[in-house]
Amino acid sequence: xxxxxxxxxxxxxxxxxxxxxxxxxxxxxxxxxxxxxxxxxxxxxxxxxxxxxxxxxxxxxxxxxxxxxxxxxxxxxxxxxxxxxxxxxxxxxxxxxxxxxxxxxxxxxxxxxxxxxxxxxxxxxxxxxxxxxxxxxxxxxxxxxxxxxxxxxxxxxxxxxxxxxxxxxxxxxxxxxxxxxxxxxxxxxxxxxxxxxxxxxxxxxxxxxxxxxxxxxxxxxxxxxxxxxxxxxxxxxxxxxxxxxxxxxxxxxxxxxxxxxxxxxxxxxxxxxxxxxxxxxxxxxxxxxxxxxxxxxxxxxxxxxxxxxxxxxxxxxxxxxxxxxxxxxxxxxxxxxxxxxxxxxxxxxxxxxxxxxxxxxxxxxxxxxxxxxxxxxxxxxxxxxxxxxxxxxxxxxxxxxxxxxxxxxxxxxxxxxxxxxxxxxxxxxxxxxxxxxxxxxxx
Numbered sequence: 001x002x003x004x005x006x007x008x009x010x011x012x013x014x015x016x017x018x019x020x021x022x023x024x025x026x027x028x029x030x031x032x033x034x035x036x037x038x039x040x041x042x043x044x045x046x047x048x049x050x051x052x053x054x055x056x057x058x059x060x061x062x063x064x065x066x067x068x069x070x071x072x073x074x075x076x077x078x079x080x081x082x083x084x085x086x087x088x089x090x091x092x093x094x095x096x097x098x099x100x101x102x103x104x105x106x107x108x109x110x111x112x113x114x115x116x117x118x119x120x121x122x123x124x125x126x127x128x129x130x131x132x133x134x135x136x137x138x139x140x141x142x143x144x145x146x147x148x149x150x151x152x153x154x155x156x157x158x159x160x161x162x163x164x165x166x167x168x169x170x171x172x173x174x175x176x177x178x179x180x181x182x183x184x185x186x187x188x189x190x191x192x193x194x195x196x197x198x199x200x201x202x203x204x205x206x207x208x209x210x211x212x213x214x215x216x217x218x219x220x221x222x223x224x225x226x227x228x229x230x231x232x233x234x235x236x237x238x239x240x241x242x243x244x245x246x247x248x249x250x251x252x253x254x255x256x257x258x259x260x261x262x263x264x265x266x267x268x269x270x271x272x273x274x275x276x277x278x279x280x281x282x283x284x285x286x287x288x289x290x291x292x293x294x295x296x297x298x299x300x301x302x303x304x305x306x307x308x309x310x311x312x313x314x315x316x317x318x319x320x321x322x323x324x325x326x327x328x329x330x331x332x333x334x335x336x337x338x339x340x341x342x343x344x345x346x347x348x349x350x351x352x353x354x355x356x357x358x359x360x361x362x363x364x365x366x367x368x369x370x371x372x373x374x375x376x377x378x379x380x381x382x383x384x385x386x387x388x389x390x391x392x393x394x395x396x397x398x399x400x401x402x403x404x405x406x407x408x409x410x411x412x413x414x415x416x417x418x419x420x421x422x423x424x425x426x427x428x429x430x431x432x433x434x435x436x437x438x439x440x441x442x443x
Contacts, residue, residue, distance in 0.1 A: 024060060030074060031056045042226055044260040047085070055081050079290050085259060086286035091243065091268035095127070097214045099178045101186045105204055105239060106219035107231060108192035111247035113143060115219050115273060116189040117150030118281040119245075123185055124156060132183035134174040135160035136167045136207065137191040147189055154278055157183070167191065167203055168210045175211060188213070201238045208239065216241040217270065220257065222249045228257040232265045243270035246284070258289065279341060322423045329384040332416060333376045336369050374402035375412050387416065 031052040038048035058077050094100070102119065106112045116133060123129040133151050135158060137143035144160045151158035159174040171188050178186045188211065190204050208216060218241045220228040232244060244261055249272045261269060269284040321327050376384065378401035383390055390398075390413060399406045 027056050027059050027074075034078070038259070041259070042257070044226060044229060044264055047260045047263045050263075051081060051085055075294060079294055082259070082290035082293060083287045085263060086289055087262045087268045087284075088286055090283055090285045091270055092283075093270055094215045094242065095123075095129070095185065099132075099175065099184050099186050100215070101175065101188065101211050101213040103188050103190065103204075103208055103211065103213040103216045104219060105190055105216065105235060105241060106192055107221075108140065110192060110219045110221045111273060112192055112219040113137070113146050113189050114150065115245055115247060115271075115281070116147065116187050117154060117156075118273065118278055119271070120151075120156045120185075120187050121154040121278040122281050124154065129185045130183050131156050131185040131187055132174065132178045132181070133158045134171060134186060134188045136170050136174075136188050138165050138167055138170070139191045143189075143191075150278075157181070168206050171207050171211050205239060215243065217243055217245050218267075219245045219247060220261075222246040222257045222272075226257070226260070229260045229264050232261055232267075236265050236267060241267060243268050245269075245271045245273070247273035249274055322420075325420065325424050327420050327423060328387060329376045329379060329416070333373065333384075336373060340369060371402070371404060371408065372412055375399075375404060375409055378402040387413070 034055070035048050035052040038051065039045060043051075055074075055077055058081070059074060093102070104112050104116050104119075120131040120133055123131050133147055133156055135144040135147045137147075144158075144162055148158045148160070150156075159170075159177050161170050161173065164170055167190065174188070175186055177183075188207065190207060191200065216239060218232055218235050218239070220232055222228060228246075235241060244265070244267055246258055246261075246269055249258065258269065258272075261267075269286075272282050272284050274280045274282055318327070318331060321331060375398060378398045379390075383394060383398075395409045395413070396406055399409045402409070
């Protein structure tokens with residue numbers, strides 16, 4: 001995400017490297033390169049020009065402190081302007097109403113139905129709501145079935161009327177159903193089309209008028225670049241939606257939609273989809289996104305994801321086990337599964353400042369944990385609880401059961417033992433104790 005833009009911006013700032021002060025000449029040269037980088041990232045030309053003009057104006061009006069180099073000051077100004085360009089601060093979803101009604105709109109193939117499921121999952125697990133999904137796509141084959149499958153997956157009820165071809169009626173009946181079953185949020189998944197047409201716009205406008213949603217969201221595929229911005233503008237002119245949801249932001253996207261859409265449509269980006277899993281939906285934070293674009297990482301989002309998956313009480317129990325050197329394979333398996341729930345591993349690593357650039361060309365296998373899980377699951381409960389009993393014959397049985405080699409099993413157990421020793425050092429003597437013993441550890 002934004003990798004090419006990040007690289008280009010970094011190269012642009014190098015123009016100021018070694019300069020003693022900011023001048024009109026070196027700023028103009030830097031901004032010319034920044035504008036080119038933004039346009040290559042598929043940012044709207046007018047947006048890119050306005051952005052660079054404002055940065056230039058602010059840079060020339062700044063007095064460079066002796067402790068701050070011109071390049072560093074320029075990064076700060078660009079960071080602040082990028083955050084402002086994308087909205088400045090996160091905008092919360094409106095959940096007022098009894099029930100709160102969220103109307104989902106967008107073109108076919110934008111990921112609208114999947115996004116409806118992700119939103120229901122997030123509201124249920126983070127906001128402790130009781131959502132109801134509504135299948136109002138009466139045209140696309142298997143659209144109702146898709147929503148039902150997602151509903152079962154996340155344990156959220158789905159309201160549908162397969163034989164009814166009146167989307168307005170279905171939506172109104174669903175709201176009655178929600179009130180009778182104490183569902184406090186209704187998420188209405190509407191029909192998409194391959195292109196904007198009058199019939200589609202009239203139908204979704206009629207649904208909006210009939211149900212008076214608390215929130216109307218426009219779902220758009222970030223990979224379509226400026227097409228996403230143009231489509232959003234046309235939808236907004238007719239529907240006057242409240243916010244944008246960008247899907248597939250984890251894909252090979254140049255980021256132009258995220259940077260342009262707020263300025264062109266004047267509506268906030270509220271959520272971004274960052275993967276295929278139901279958990280892969282993030283509230284959009286412009287400042288954090290600006291951090292990531294400029295290669296500063298996003299440690300706040302990383303900590304938030306970790307907090308969502310790790311239970312404090314469980315963490316305390318685990319710490320006691322580590323201190324007593326009782327950390328076993330059951331605990332190891334539990335930790336692996338919690339890390340996997342946090343999302344794409346490369347995406348998580350890129351949130352650590354300085355790491356994103358270092359791993360951009362490294363292919364991180366998302367199935368890296370599968371072999372470890374297979375080995376642990378091939379152990380008996382007794383073996384998982386007592387790693388010390390894993391003799392050669394047991395290891396050979398585990399290798400056969402997990403479809404791995406004896407060498408892979410031995411390597412995994414050795415790594416587990418090293419990790420357990422290191423964890424005990426940290427728990428016992430803190431970082432000082434661990435650092436004192438580091439030379440004795442194998443590389």
